[in-house]
Amino acid sequence: MEKTLNLIKNDPWLEPFADAIAGRHQFVLDKEAELTNKGKQTLSDFASGYLYFGLHRTAKGWTFREWAPNASHIYMVGTFNNWEEKATYKLKKLKNGIWEINLPEGAIHHGDLYKLNVYWDGGQGERIPAWATRVVQDEQTKIFSAQVWAPEKPYKFKNKRFKPKKSPLLIYECHIGMSTNEEKVGTYNEFRQNILPRVAKDGYNAIQIMAIQEHPYYGSFGYHVSSFFAASSRFGTPDELKQLIDEAHGILGVSIRHGIPCASIMERTRCFISYCRIVSSGWRSISSMVSVSMA
Secondary structure, three states, rough: OOOOOOHHHHOOHHHHHHHHHHHHHHHHHHHHHHHHOOOOOOOHHHHHHOOOOOEOOOOOOOEEEEOOOOEEEEEEEEEEHOOOOOOEEOOOEEEHEEEEEEEEHHHHHOOOOEEEEEEEEEEEEEOOOOOOEEEEEEEOOOOEEOOOOOOOOOOOOOOOOOOOOOOOOEEEEEEEOOOOOOOOOOHHHHHHHHHHHHHHHOOOOOEEOOOOEEOOOOOHHOEOOOEEEEEOOOHHHHHHHHHHHHHHOOOOOOEOOEEEEEEOOOOHHHHHHOOOOOOOOHHHHHHHOOOOOOO
16 A cells, blocks of 8 residues: 655645655656665765866866767867867767866867767767856857856855854845846846845845856746856856855855756757757756755
């Protein structure tokens, strides 16, 4: 006999939907078991792939990794090689579908734009790396590209021992771009200077920032996330967001709301399905399970 969920026991009005609720609950448990290898690792371990994949500075230069088990060839193309496929920028396939390239320090620079030229059985296409941490849009073509972000003097956090106030937790939901009275998209700096003081004065001790992850369609209100590890560049730079968060930590907490994968082939992470199994039919559920918190 199946055990009745406490959620249903405590709310008789949910009894007519017991089967549907139980089915969704079991789906989450099954997906969690899949992502954690049946408990051998944690969801945190699964979500920390960005520490390994993507573009990273090293003592000798740069290392870039992507997961694409069904790809046959991958080239890194960008402003540094005139968007042409070069042997020196060809990724090497490792075990378990991982691709890697190690580059000398001068091979790419801060501000360079780049993408991946990916080949698979029966096709080829340009793709934005799944673990890109900075994505920008060309003003003329409106096309998105990943961008190397490695300033000589990156922002350094001042509040290193932040502890959120939670008794009680008073959350102010906000949207950076819509936080100005002017007929334009607001910025991280404007929010930090003009809105944070008002939020603190009104007694809130936490903010929930909407639409923080990169999304190609601004009108989606941030629900069409295309790059899960890149803060939206339309509001400013990563360092400006860091300063906002740092100053917010001085007076209140910060939490970040996630969104839903977008449907655009050129910008979305989900497009990797055309040459590898980076996503499955349960992707939307995965994105709902793994959210980002900076509190």
